[in-house]
Amino acid sequence: MLATLVPEPFDRPGWVYEEKYDGYRILAYKEGPRVTLLSRNAKDRTESFPEVAAAVAKLPARALLLDGEVVAFDPKLVSRFQLLQQGEMPTVYAVFDCLYRDGRDFRDDPLPARRAALEETIGSRERLFPSRRLPKNGMTAYDTAMKKQWEGLIAKEEDSPYVEGRSAKWLKVKVKQEEEFVVGGYTPPGGSRTHFGALLLGGYRGTKLHYVGKVGTGFNQKSLASLHKTFQRLVQKAPAFMDPPREKGAAWLAPRLVAQIAFHEWTHEGKLRQPVFLGLRDDKAAEECVLPGEPQ
Numbered sequence: 001m002l003a004t005l006v007p008e009p010f011d012r013p014g015w016v017y018e019e020k021y022d023g024y025r026i027l028a029y030k031e032g033p034r035v036t037l038l039s040r041n042a043k044d045r046t047e048s049f050p051e052v053a054a055a056v057a058k059l060p061a062r063a064l065l066l067d068g069e070v071v072a073f074d075p076k077l078v079s080r081f082q083l084l085q086q087g088e089m090p091t092v093y094a095v096f097d098c099l100y101r102d103g104r105d106f107r108d109d110p111l112p113a114r115r116a117a118l119e120e121t122i123g124s125r126e127r128l129f130p131s132r133r134l135p136k137n138g139m140t141a142y143d144t145a146m147k148k149q150w151e152g153l154i155a156k157e158e159d160s161p162y163v164e165g166r167s168a169k170w171l172k173v174k175v176k177q178e179e180e181f182v183v184g185g186y187t188p189p190g191g192s193r194t195h196f197g198a199l200l201l202g203g204y205r206g207t208k209l210h211y212v213g214k215v216g217t218g219f220n221q222k223s224l225a226s227l228h229k230t231f232q233r234l235v236q237k238a239p240a241f242m243d244p245p246r247e248k249g250a251a252w253l254a255p256r257l258v259a260q261i262a263f264h265e266w267t268h269e270g271k272l273r274q275p276v277f278l279g280l281r282d283d284k285a286a287e288e289c290v291l292p293g294e295p296q
Helices: 050-057 080-084 109-121 138-147 221-234
Strands: 003-004 015-021 022-029 034-039 063-072 093-101 129-130 152-157 166-174 178-186 201-204 208-215 252-254 256-263 274-280
Touching: 015 138, 015 166, 022 050, 022 093, 034 050, 050 063, 050 093, 050 129, 063 080, 063 109, 080 208, 080 274, 093 109, 109 129, 138 152, 178 208, 178 221, 178 274, 201 256, 221 252
Parallel strands: 003 166, 093 129
Antiparallel strands: 015 152, 022 034, 022 063, 063 093, 152 166, 178 201, 178 252, 178 256, 201 208, 256 274
């Protein structure tokens, strides 16, 4: 079940509010002692997060399906995708739904019943915790998310069942400006920089890829080398952008890679201001990188 992005916070009767995490969305399947962690596009992540898989394996339920987000926290307990990419902080599983347990399918049940089943199932365990609930007033919940500098919040209608796909019963409000963009090329390195200078980014409107700016910060020597190696299999002669930038010596890439980018704001020209590279995402397709104003 996927949340629909809305531009502003709100408060409505019959809705609850939870922290929005900045990590990998993961479905955890348990059958006896065997656990499989799957991303939202059905990639097997079990070997990527072995500590989380081991924690789920210790749960007493014989058959189980959980939905949540694998995250890494900074010292202030703010989840950061960049920390998850770097792999230097412990990973934990923020669980926000229990869909199935020992023959009982909870998907048609309202959210409070699923939440009760979730809390009963995982209790208090290392590497697993129920997603953090925020104040019942939506505006107060948003203020909390802002003060703690979280990515945002998720609002959920309490009487809603769990439905696969994008839903208006789950809504997301962002606090930080963070989005996914298509990597459509890169510029040559300058000065002491090696491998490349900046990534050329875009997003879709309909079937056309539009250029939204370049990002040259957020890299270290290791990521510069790794990314450059990844790019080589995607190099093509012509730009995929319908409105390519005039960048001398730019290398153009097939629009396959998705980068998560933090930025300050959108300019009046529809470009990113002060973007920072956070990492590549292989759990989202390039076609999902839709620019503001388009359907989610």
